[in-house]
Amino acid sequence: MTVSRVLNGTGRVSPAMRATIQQAAEELGYRPHLAARGMRSRKSMMVGTLVQNEPHNKLTHPLTWAFILGINDGLAHSSYTMALVRLTDVLEDGGLQAPVFKGHLLDGLIAVNAIPSEAESRLEDLVPRCVWLDANVWRPINCIRRDEAHAGALATKALIDAGYRRLLCVRGHGPAKHFSLDLRLQAIHQEAQSAGLEVEEFAPPFVFRWPNEGWDAVYKFVDALTPETGVIVENIYAADMLSRACTALGKRPGHDFALVCCDAHMGGGLEWPQLSHVSFKRYDMGLLAAKMMLSILEEPDTACPSQLIQGEWMAGETLQPNKKQQ
Amino acid sequence: MTVSRVLNGTGRVSPAMRATIQQAAEELGYRPHLAARGMRSRKSMMVGTLVQNEPHNKLTHPLTWAFILGINDGLAHSSYTMALVRLTDVLEDGGLQAPVFKGHLLDGLIAVNAIPSEAESRLEDLVPRCVWLDANVWRPINCIRRDEAHAGALATKALIDAGYRRLLCVRGHGPAKHFSLDLRLQAIHQEAQSAGLEVEEFAPPFVFRWPNEGWDAVYKFVDALTPETGVIVENIYAADMLSRACTALGKRPGHDFALVCCDAHMGGGLEWPQLSHVSFKRYDMGLLAAKMMLSILEEPDTACPSQLIQGEWMAGETLQPNKKQQ
DNA sequence: CTGAAAGCGCTTACAG
DNA sequence: CTGAAAGCGCTTACAG
Numbered sequence: 001m002t003v004s005r006v007l008n009g010t011g012r013v014s015p016a017m018r019a020t021i022q023q024a025a026e027e028l029g030y031r032p033h034l035a036a037r038g039m040r041s042r043k044s045m046m047v048g049t050l051v052q053n054e055p056h057n058k059l060t061h062p063l064t065w066a067f068i069l070g071i072n073d074g075l076a077h078s079s080y081t082m083a084l085v086r087l088t089d090v091l092e093d094g095g096l097q098a099p100v101f102k103g104h105l106l107d108g109l110i111a112v113n114a115i116p117s118e119a120e121s122r123l124e125d126l127v128p129r130c131v132w133l134d135a136n137v138w139r140p141i142n143c144i145r146r147d148e149a150h151a152g153a154l155a156t157k158a159l160i161d162a163g164y165r166r167l168l169c170v171r172g173h174g175p176a177k178h179f180s181l182d183l184r185l186q187a188i189h190q191e192a193q194s195a196g197l198e199v200e201e202f203a204p205p206f207v208f209r210w211p212n213e214g215w216d217a218v219y220k221f222v223d224a225l226t227p228e229t230g231v232i233v234e235n236i237y238a239a240d241m242l243s244r245a246c247t248a249l250g251k252r253p254g255h256d257f258a259l260v261c262c263d264a265h266m267g268g269g270l271e272w273p274q275l276s277h278v279s280f281k282r283y284d285m286g287l288l289a290a291k292m293m294l295s296i297l298e299e300p301d302t303a304c305p306s307q308l309i310q311g312e313w314m315a316g317e318t319l320q321p322n323k324k325q326q
Numbered sequence: 327m328t329v330s331r332v333l334n335g336t337g338r339v340s341p342a343m344r345a346t347i348q349q350a351a352e353e354l355g356y357r358p359h360l361a362a363r364g365m366r367s368r369k370s371m372m373v374g375t376l377v378q379n380e381p382h383n384k385l386t387h388p389l390t391w392a393f394i395l396g397i398n399d400g401l402a403h404s405s406y407t408m409a410l411v412r413l414t415d416v417l418e419d420g421g422l423q424a425p426v427f428k429g430h431l432l433d434g435l436i437a438v439n440a441i442p443s444e445a446e447s448r449l450e451d452l453v454p455r456c457v458w459l460d461a462n463v464w465r466p467i468n469c470i471r472r473d474e475a476h477a478g479a480l481a482t483k484a485l486i487d488a489g490y491r492r493l494l495c496v497r498g499h500g501p502a503k504h505f506s507l508d509l510r511l512q513a514i515h516q517e518a519q520s521a522g523l524e525v526e527e528f529a530p531p532f533v534f535r536w537p538n539e540g541w542d543a544v545y546k547f548v549d550a551l552t553p554e555t556g557v558i559v560e561n562i563y564a565a566d567m568l569s570r571a572c573t574a575l576g577k578r579p580g581h582d583f584a585l586v587c588c589d590a591h592m593g594g595g596l597e598w599p600q601l602s603h604v605s606f607k608r609y610d611m612g613l614l615a616a617k618m619m620l621s622i623l624e625e626p627d628t629a630c631p632s633q634l635i636q637g638e639w640m641a642g643e644t645l646q647p648n649k650k651q652q
Numbered sequence: 653c654t655g656a657a658a659g660c661g662c663t664t665a666c667a668g
Numbered sequence: 669c670t671g672a673a674a675g676c677g678c679t680t681a682c683a684g
Contacts, residue, residue: 001671004663014669031422034429035370036661038361040676045425046409051398058395058609062595065391069384072377072410081426083372084398084408096357099371100407103360237595240566244598247573269388269563270596272570283384327655330679338653362677366660 070286163322164230396612489648490556
């Protein structure tokens with residue numbers, strides 16, 4: 001018992017006793033057996049991170065990676081270890097097939113990105129505590145999200161301030177998968193309206209699948225670009241593909257049209273410092289989510305208010321002042 | 327005891343008894359407590375994935391993400407769960423500070439990417455079984471690696487076959503961090519030599535930090551590009567940045583010079599199907615590593631021979647036949 | 653085919 | 669400040 005107290009740093013033990021025990025532990029190379037501890041204390045000392053995965057789309061959005069690294073680093077030097085959990089494991093068979101959930105393996109779970117609403121309540125049954133990171137779940141506590149409305153407004157305002165009167169918004173096909181896209185789109189239209197402008201929406205096939213769907217759509221879109229046109233795109237990947245398509249046809253962002261992007265973060269492989277963009281530091285948000293989880297687990301009585309994280313506007317050469325306007 | 331046999335599917339139990347027990351388990355909503363099981367059986371049913379991280383470089387190479395997802399999916403429907411482990415946890419204090427290692431939390435570990443040699447032997451002391459994925463560890467068993475020599479040769483040969491006689495190889499600053507770069511470079515020179523050609527090496531600052539180090543280096547490099555020049559770059563990110571720098575100065579890959587890339591994989595965010603490249607399916611390699619680990623854990627007596635994975639050549643429009651040559 | 657016994661390595665709750 | 673006792677939920681090894 002005294003040994004347990006010394007090794008856990010709990011309770012009062014005489015300094016002499018403490019020294020003796022610590023020395024013995026060191027000499028014997030003592031390593032605690034976490035499974036035994038977990039069994040008795042009913043805590044696994046494991047936090048899961050839930051990642052979206054789909055059977056037909058193996059590669060989850062690469063921006064998720066920065067979240068994961070942030071969460072993992074936020075747990076460093078704590079007593080917790082991070083497990084990666086698949087969304088499909090929650091959906092299949094009510095989550096009771098996967099050992100993580102079936103076996104009481106997690107003390108808490110951080111759900112990242114869009115989580116189907118069916119999974120939301122299941123998760124809370126399966127895991128004691130949940131934190132929602134950039135997810136479609138938004139409550140007064142335990143959530144962290146990018147402020148997408150702010151990002152959309154920033155990008156739109158930058159174009160308007162630079163003198164662009166013709167605004168195009170490039171978006172993906174079909175209904176938005178992530179909550180953020182709708183929020184942002186709304187803010188873009190609103191910001192334009194308050195300046196007396198309209199935003200045209202484009203869902204050109206080539207942004208994501210160029211040139212699989214033929215060159216016609218590409219020509220048409222690129223032809224419509226003028227030096228007075230400001231284009232707003234979703235993220236750095238979309239910006240990159242669009243820029244490449246335009247450049248191939250002789251129109252360069254920052255020269256022949258203006259390009260701004262609502263969601264980017266340099267340092268994650270794809271570097272494009274010249275891109276005018278709103279920067280979201282996903283790594284830092286991951287850190288924050290981990291700290292929130294630690295607080296929830298270690299001080300269950302202290303509520304953690306949700307946080308809306310604003311992106312930072314990063315001016316770049318793809319947005320030049322509109323010369324005709326000035 | 328009979329209950330245990332039924333729920334684990336071990337030993338012989340009469341069908342009647344089995345049915346009774348299974349029904350009772352279902353009615354009571356029985357979920358096994360993995361910590362208790364792990365304590366008794368001395369198995370944690372956890373596999374770790376070791377990720378490179380550095381205190382001053384928070385964002386690990388995004389290509390690692392595909393490995394992680396592959397490993398995680400390869401463990402799906404097995405009894406194992408994946409934990410993410412930080413390289414710094416192994417290096418600090420001999421790995422005995424982090425609960426994952428100290429607490430006997432892992433049955434096996436998959437080490438991804440370059441692992442410092444000091445960590446190699448420590449890991450094997452800390453964890454019962456290791457698999458090395460695209461790491462600098464290469465042995466007869468338990469390793470999986472990209473065949474970088476093959477990739478370098480493929481890319482070089484493609485340029486030569488298309489009639490390019492002036493070959494440039496763009497590489498990063500300083501000594502190569504990952505084993506693959508040296509192996510590849512060697513193969514590039516060798517392939518060129520066997521065709522009676524030389525390869526010039528360039529380490530232009532702008533590839534990774536453009537234009538932080540000024541435009542002079544950019545101008546100089548781009549000026550030297552001719553329609554007879556074939557450029558070999560490391561990966562899709564480098565290709566993208568180089569292409570953007572060149573295009574900004576009026577030279578387009580596939581028109582004003584040829585561009586090939588030794589390591590890319592579409593579907594991971596950055597899409598560039600027109601890029602001539604060697605494609606490595608990291609997700610599939612991750613799957614393979616997971617399967618290898620499962621085999622090692624479940625059939626310890628069957629050796630798993632190491633595997634060298636060859637990339638696939640994907641022709642694209644950034645490499646056109648050299649017109650002057652034909 | 654079935655089950656009583658013992659024990660894995662810890663912690664909780666209590667007595668000195 | 670220190671420690672003997674009991675038990676967490678499983679599995680292993682053995683007896684019927």
